[in-house]
Amino acid sequence: MKKMTLASMDIAEHKREDLKRIFPEVFSEERIDFDQLKRVLGDWVASDAERFGLNWPGKAECMKIIQKPSSATLKPLRDESVHFDATENLFIEGENLEVLKLLQRAYFGKVKMISIDPPYNTGKEFIYPDKYCEELKTYLAYTGQVDGDGRKFSTNVDTDGRYHSRWLNMMYPRLYIARNLLREDGVIFVNIDDNEVHHLRMVMDLIFGEENFVGNIAWKKTSGDNKPSFAFTHDNIVIYGKTSNQLPRVRLTGPQRLQYKNPDNDPRGDWAQTDYRSRWTKNERPNLYYAITQPNTKEKIFPDTHTKSTRVWGCEKNVHKENERNGLVWWGKDGLAKEPKRKRFLFDHRGVNTRSVWDDAGTNDSASGELAELFPECRSIFDNPKPISLLKKIISIASDKSYIVLDFFAGSATTAHAVMQLNAEDGGKRKYICVQLPEPTNEKSEAHKAGYETIADIAKERIRRAAAKIEDELNGQLDLNGNGQLDLGFKAFKLDSSNFRIWDGDVEDTDALIEQLELQVDRIDKEGSAEDILYEILLNAGLPLTAKIEKQVVEEKEVFSIADGEIRVCLERELTTELFDALAKASPSQVICLDEAFYLNDELKVNAGVIFKFYATANETEMVFKTI
Numbered sequence: 107m108k109k110m111t112l113a114s115m116d117i118a119e120h121k122r123e124d125l126k127r128i129f130p131e132v133f134s135e136e137r138i139d140f141d142q143l144k145r146v147l148g149d150w151v152a153s154d155a156e157r158f159g160l161n162w163p164g165k166a167e168c169m170k171i172i173q174k175p176s177s178a179t180l181k182p183l184r185d186e187s188v189h190f191d192a193t194e195n196l197f198i199e200g201e202n203l204e205v206l207k208l209l210q211r212a213y214f215g216k217v218k219m220i221s222i223d224p225p226y227n228t229g230k231e232f233i234y235p236d237k238y239c240e241e242l243k244t245y246l247a248y249t250g251q252v253d254g255d256g257r258k259f260s261t262n263v264d265t266d267g268r269y270h271s272r273w274l275n276m277m278y279p280r281l282y283i284a285r286n287l288l289r290e291d292g293v294i295f296v297n298i299d300d301n302e303v304h305h306l307r308m309v310m311d312l313i314f315g316e317e318n319f320v321g322n323i324a325w326k327k328t329s330g331d332n333k334p335s336f337a338f339t340h341d342n343i344v345i346y347g348k349t350s351n352q353l354p355r356v357r358l359t360g361p362q363r364l365q366y367k368n369p370d371n372d373p374r375g376d377w378a379q380t381d382y383r384s385r386w387t388k389n390e391r392p393n394l395y396y397a398i399t400q401p402n403t404k405e406k407i408f409p410d411t412h413t414k415s416t417r418v419w420g421c422e423k424n425v426h427k428e429n430e431r432n433g434l435v436w437w438g439k440d441g442l443a444k445e446p447k448r449k450r451f452l453f454d455h456r457g458v459n460t461r462s463v464w465d466d467a468g469t470n471d472s473a474s475g476e477l478a479e480l481f482p483e484c485r486s487i488f489d490n491p492k493p494i495s496l497l498k499k500i501i502s503i504a505s506d507k508s509y510i511v512l513d514f515f516a517g518s519a520t521t522a523h524a525v526m527q528l529n530a531e532d533g534g535k536r537k538y539i540c541v542q543l544p545e546p547t548n549e550k551s552e553a554h555k556a557g558y559e560t561i562a563d564i565a566k567e568r569i570r571r572a573a574a575k576i577e578d579e580l581n582g583q584l585d586l587n588g589n590g591q592l593d594l595g596f597k598a599f600k601l602d603s604s605n606f607r608i609w610d611g612d613v614e615d616t617d618a619l620i621e622q623l624e625l626q627v628d629r630i631d632k633e634g635s636a637e638d639i640l641y642e643i644l645l646n647a648g649l650p651l652t653a654k655i656e657k658q659v660v661e662e663k664e665v666f667s668i669a670d671g672e673i674r675v676c677l678e679r680e681l682t683t684e685l686f687d688a689l690a691k692a693s694p695s696q697v698i699c700l701d702e703a704f705y706l707n708d709e710l711k712v713n714a715g716v717i718f719k720f721y722a723t724a725n726e727t728e729m730v731f732k733t734i
């Protein structure tokens with residue numbers, strides 16, 4: 107019988123395991139022998155006092171922040187969600203550092219693409235304060251979930267001093283932890299302007315490795331601004347791969363894709379008509395000057411029979427014959443055209459490579475227009491959203507269509523909108539995870555007056571309205587119930603304190619310690635619903651927040667079967683050996699019950715242990731019985 111850990115993944119432990127795998131010889135009695143590691147690495151150890159690298163006040167503290175596990179939870183918000191039980195999209199309201207920590211167990215190595223648009227550090231935006239050891243308390247104070255005690259939240263203004271350091275202290279832990287979530291072939295896109303692009307590149311080199319730098323896209327965001335001497339018309343989109351600096355070639359989209367059709371129902375699929383000629387003249391390539399017979403009119407056609415063009419055919423006569431046999435020569439729908447065209451199939455197209463200048467992906471103005479269309483009652487609901495076409499262009503750079511896109515600075519949820527829109531257009535099954543702080547809207551803002559108290563509220567409403575618009579545009583052509591072809595729903599969660607009493611190892615006086623011990627008898631902390639507790643268990647067991655949960659009655663007790671029975675959870679306070687027998691017989695990988703159900707009942711504990719051991723041996727399975 108094991109005790110379930112109520113904390114996010116131990117990130118340092120994970121790194122130690124990685125090191126152990128590569129250098130087992132440097133570990134002795136579970137400690138690292140650094141001298142041995144230096145010997146193994148040879149000349150690669152930097153020992154000079156002067157080293158190349160990015161340093162700033164607070165960098166060392168960042169590592170402590172990264173390593174401190176989160177003991178918070180994500181509370182499901184069924185009423186704010188759409189198709190809660192069927193959707194695979196997630197919207198999480200919360201401080202992203204805590205949320206990223208909580209996602210580590212379930213989404214480690216699962217995300218194909220991260221696309222973020224963090225605060226640019228222009229001196230105007232809010233920067234979440236990093237109080238190194240009390241992130242959750244600070245967060246709960248900020249969101250009014252517990253009484254605040256004077257903690258200060260402010261914008262990062264350049265008169266503060268340490269202006270860049272504060273920004274780096276905010277970005278470094280988040281990027282570091284986010285990298286863990288990427289798949290090995292995963293890729294991250296970060297929007298940034300020239301205020302911090304140089305620091306961003308260096309901090310990304312530190313975390314992702316400069317060998318995994320893919321490129322820096324200049325996205326034309328406006329045609330001009332009103333600065334006196336220099337117009338900043340672009341933003342940067344910095345791209346790094348987790349393990350590679352290569353991007354897949356992009357499938358054709360837009361006008362290029364529209365050239366591919368199938369007017370003759372060719373079983374090979376869509377194709378485009380291309381020129382049958384080359385760029386050469388008769389003098390340069392006399393072998394390409396010959397007569398082609400029109401199959402229907404039987405006319406003999408030379409390259410200059412019907413045009414004044416001096417260009418000759420694009421292939422030699424024998425290749426032309428081969429093209430005819432392979433059905434690659436097109437004479438128009440009626441078969442009577444005077445000149446042939448070459449059929450080029452879409453499946454043959456290698457795609458296009460990503461260019462470093464984007465001037466066709468919408469602008470700041472078009473993005474504001476898109477939001478205004480969704481929120482006609484409010485002239486400016488959110489400052490500086492990104493255009494949907496920009497996000498669609500980013501998201502299209504991936505070789506498959508059914509991966510997870512993560513945006514942990516979601517703002518007005520343009521990423522979620524773009525994922526739904528793109529899936530509607532190309533039949534993809536991409537899913538999103540969006541994280542957004544419930545940053546209060548300015549009391550004087552139109553958004554606030556329209557009833558949106560936080561940016562997270564705006565984002566959720568945008569997703570709902572965008573989904574309705576897409577549904578409307580598709581006009582019932584697809585099954586939109588969230589369990590069919592197009593997932594327009596989302597499951598909403600909010601960051602909250604644990605449903606369980608967490609042992610506080612920092613208490614010093616005896617009375618506080620006794621109080622702690624007494625509290626542990628009944629570990630369920632507050633009025634959390636069974637669903638709240640189940641999702642906390644799900645997170646700690648490393649299962650995705652979209653895992654299926656079914657309620658069953660087993661031996662007269664309420665049991666939750668998670669992920670098709672992989673885990674069974676019983677939150678009843680009185681348990682029986684009959685129940686253990688039935689649960690163990692089904693051989694799930696884990697059974698989880700409340701610790702307090704065994705309070706002062708050692709006999710029940712022993713019986714449970716015996717029953718689970720018996721069935722694990724009989725069924726030759728690894729079955730873990732945990733209490734919480």
Ligand SMILES: C[S@@+](CC[C@H](N)C(=O)[O-])C[C@H]1O[C@@H](n2cnc3c(N)ncnc32)[C@H](O)[C@@H]1O
Pocket residue numbers: 200201202203223224225226232233234488490491492493514515516517518519520521541542543545561
């Ligand atoms: C530049 S905006 C993103 C805009 C977004 N791309 C769009 O199109 O709407 C950055 C967002 O990150 C949010 N943010 C800042 N710090 C955060 C944190 N620690 N956790 C979660 N969100 C945060 C801000 O509230 C802001 O809405």
